[in-house]
Amino acid sequence: MSDKASSSDINSVLIENRQFPPSGEFASRARIQADDMAALHRKAEEDYEGFWADLAREHIQWSKPFSNVLDDSNAPHYQWFNDGEMNVSANCIDKHLADKAGKHAIIFEGEQGDIQKITYQQLHDMVCQFANGLKAKGIKKGDRVIIYMPMAPEAVVAMQACARIGAIHSVVFGGFSAESLRDRIEDAGAVMLITADGGHRGGGIVELKQAADKALQSGCDTLKNVVVLKRTGHEVNMQAGRDHWWYDVIDGQPTECEPEMVNAEHPLFLLYTSGSTGKPKGIQHSSAGYLLNAVITNLWVFDLQDEDIFWCTADVGWITGHTYVAYGPLAAGGTVVMYEGAPVVPDAGRFWKICEQHKVTVFYTAPTAIRALMKFGDDFPNSYDLSRIRLLGTVGEPINPEAWMWYHRVIGKERCPIVDTWWQTETGANMIAPIPGVVATKPGSCTLPLPGIMADVVNEDGESITEANTGGYLVIKKPFPSQLRTIWGDDQRFRDTYFPKFDGKYYLAGDSARKDEDGYFWIMGRIDDVVNISGHRLGTMEVESALVAHPRVVEAAVVSRPHEVKGEAIVAFVICQGERPTGDEAEQMEQELRNWVGEQIGSIAKPEEIRFADGLPKTRSGKIMRRLLRAIARGEDITQDTSTLENENVVLQLQGKA
Numbered sequence: 069m070s071d072k073a074s075s076s077d078i079n080s081v082l083i084e085n086r087q088f089p090p091s092g093e094f095a096s097r098a099r100i101q102a103d104d105m106a107a108l109h110r111k112a113e114e115d116y117e118g119f120w121a122d123l124a125r126e127h128i129q130w131s132k133p134f135s136n137v138l139d140d141s142n143a144p145h146y147q148w149f150n151d152g153e154m155n156v157s158a159n160c161i162d163k164h165l166a167d168k169a170g171k172h173a174i175i176f177e178g179e180q181g182d183i184q185k186i187t188y189q190q191l192h193d194m195v196c197q198f199a200n201g202l203k204a205k206g207i208k209k210g211d212r213v214i215i216y217m218p219m220a221p222e223a224v225v226a227m228q229a230c231a232r233i234g235a236i237h238s239v240v241f242g243g244f245s246a247e248s249l250r251d252r253i254e255d256a257g258a259v260m261l262i263t264a265d266g267g268h269r270g271g272g273i274v275e276l277k278q279a280a281d282k283a284l285q286s287g288c289d290t291l292k293n294v295v296v297l298k299r300t301g302h303e304v305n306m307q308a309g310r311d312h313w314w315y316d317v318i319d320g321q322p323t324e325c326e327p328e329m330v331n332a333e334h335p336l337f338l339l340y341t342s343g344s345t346g347k348p349k350g351i352q353h354s355s356a357g358y359l360l361n362a363v364i365t366n367l368w369v370f371d372l373q374d375e376d377i378f379w380c381t382a383d384v385g386w387i388t389g390h391t392y393v394a395y396g397p398l399a400a401g402g403t404v405v406m407y408e409g410a411p412v413v414p415d416a417g418r419f420w421k422i423c424e425q426h427k428v429t430v431f432y433t434a435p436t437a438i439r440a441l442m443k444f445g446d447d448f449p450n451s452y453d454l455s456r457i458r459l460l461g462t463v464g465e466p467i468n469p470e471a472w473m474w475y476h477r478v479i480g481k482e483r484c485p486i487v488d489t490w491w492q493t494e495t496g497a498n499m500i501a502p503i504p505g506v507v508a509t510k511p512g513s514c515t516l517p518l519p520g521i522m523a524d525v526v527n528e529d530g531e532s533i534t535e536a537n538t539g540g541y542l543v544i545k546k547p548f549p550s551q552l553r554t555i556w557g558d559d560q561r562f563r564d565t566y567f568p569k570f571d572g573k574y575y576l577a578g579d580s581a582r583k584d585e586d587g588y589f590w591i592m593g594r595i596d597d598v599v600n601i602s603g604h605r606l607g608t609m610e611v612e613s614a615l616v617a618h619p620r621v622v623e624a625a626v627v628s629r630p631h632e633v634k635g636e637a638i639v640a641f642v643i644c645q646g647e648r649p650t651g652d653e654a655e656q657m658e659q660e661l662r663n664w665v666g667e668q669i670g671s672i673a674k675p676e677e678i679r680f681a682d683g684l685p686k687t688r689s690g691k692i693m694r695r696l697l698r699a700i701a702r703g704e705d706i707t708q709d710t711s712t713l714e715n716e717n718v719v720l721q722l723q724g725k726a
């Protein structure tokens with residue numbers, strides 16, 4: 069270990085033990101005060117269903133009130149408020165027209181600097197027109213619609229329009245490839261694709277329509293219509309009869325569209341995420357339960373107040389962009405900032421410039437972005453006025469204490485609480501996070517479960533681990549409203565993945581965690597074959613399947629190793645047909661395979677490094693020795709016994725020593 073690494077490790081330990089009590093300035097204005105939080109926890113403990121029922125009545129407008137709260141008759145497919153009816157889009161938009169029609173709902177900035185400010189009234193009109201356009205194209209309640217768009221206001225309009233008519237959307241991140249898009253269209257049985265000619269990113273154009281055309285070249289039999297937003301204006305292919313410009317779809321449509329009232333349990337959306345098999349799973353969320361946790365966490369964790377300008381930097385292709393851009397802040401009547409492009413265009417000051425210009429007060433991003441921007445030094449943030457920021461947040465992966473301290477000192481000017489929020493695509497909203505102004509923070513810990521969230525760390529037998537700092541399974545012991553309902557089309561996989569242990573009583577998050585002496589949660593990592601690259605989940609088997617689909621690859625194993633900016637990076641071990649590539653050929657092959665994985669999945673899945681050998685290290689029973697591969701990828705000394713290997717030489721090859 070180098071001197072530098074060891075001194076930074078010592079720093080981490082020192083920082084980890086520090087507590088940051090909420091500043092008085094923040095606390096005096098916060099929505100939730102210590103008494104409120106205590107009352108919420110007490111109510112949830114004493115009357116769990118009553119707790120959620122009260123919140124659901126307070127925060128959701130129902131067209132038909134519910135009388136059932138939690139229905140566990142088909143556990144673990146729990147249902148909430150399932151005799152009530154409502155509409156998510158009406159709750160996000162119409163609800164505010166009486167007193168906030170002229171308030172900005174969305175402030176958008178394109179990568180090239182174009183700005184669009186949309187009031188609640190304008191958003192209403194845009195959503196209604198587009199919803200009417202969708203209906204005119206035959207879209208009806210329950211139909212699946214894929215959204216593959218750049219970060220543009222129209223992406224939110226498309227999501228809200230689907231919600232308005234009861235269509236089920238599934239947003240596919242614009243960085244995913246044509247192949248990934250096709251898989252999702254097919255799995256969802258989608259009838260429509262909403263896309264754009266392209267988007268601006270990193271100074272170039274993301275060719276969304278081109279990828280969509282490629283995806284639709286084969287299969288996708290259910291898909292009838294493609295709607296194309298003109299965003300970049302560059303030329304794209306339009307297939308007559310199938311492809312329609314967005315402006316033609318809304319042309320002549322009225323700006324009123326009665327929201328379709330749906331059952332509380334009606335699926336609002338599917339969002340595909342990686343698991344431990346080669347195939348991503350369509351996480352299915354409900355309407356009312358999802359929306360409830362989305363609203364309350366915007367109020368409790370982000371302390372959203374009427375004058376706030378909230379910028380969550382996540383793309384709408386991820387769950388964070390659903391809950392903290394497209395739905396939650398709007399349901400809470402807030403103003404959200406959306407930015408189309410990369411954080412370093414034209415330079416590493418772009419985020420801070422946007423914060424200054426649009427007067428951002430609450431800022432939420434991923435540790436990977438903080439680490440990347442931290443590398444450019446303090447001058448960029450210091451040259452902008454960040455004095456309006458009052459609250460900072462992080463999500464997606466553990467934040468290392470150094471990055472936390474930089475965020476606290478340079479961006480938050482030591483005034484702003486930092487909410488480190490633990491949650492997942494499957495939980496729909498923040499689960500473990502501090503209530504700012506009340507809960508003291510510790511760098512690297514997501515602190516304590518929110519009221520009503522019965523999270524715990526348990527051992528193999530499902531018993532609560534009481535000894536401080538002892539790792540175990542992170543579980544949630546009671547169902548909560550925004551829990552995923554199932555995996556689209558695969559109830560069995562849903563049960564096997566999330567309720568495989570503890571007699572199916574607890575939701576198994578797939579993370580390991582420990583609690584410290586104050587009961588604070590520290591996330592330790594995944595317990596399955598899922599890696600976290602720049603805060604994005606990827607299954608190692610997904611990357612392996614992509615690699616073996618290449619005609620020259622016979623076998624592949626994928627592991628991760630720590631990465632300074634991305635958190636984790638992918639290292640692939642590959643066996644090729646014929647001679648093992650070496651020298652220039654290995655370099656060429658590595659490049660070809662990286663591009664290949666990019667085409668099969670998307671750029672985020674490209675391995676950082678690929679190593680070639682004649683075989684993979686396996687146990688006698690034929691299992692790949694992943695622990696050994698991880699040690700090789702990390703350049704660690706090999707402590708495992710390798711004498712049982714059929715070909716000990718492969719270890720030397722994989723280490724680059726033979």
Ligand code: PRX
Pocket residue numbers: 341387388462463464465466467488489490491492493494514577578579591593594600603604605
């Ligand atoms: O491992 C945890 C990590 O991200 C996983 C969820 O990934 P995804 O469904 O893509 O959602 C990301 C955005 C919510 C978790 O199982 N994770 C998420 N938040 C944190 C985290 N790890 C540590 N600290 C967090 N705050």
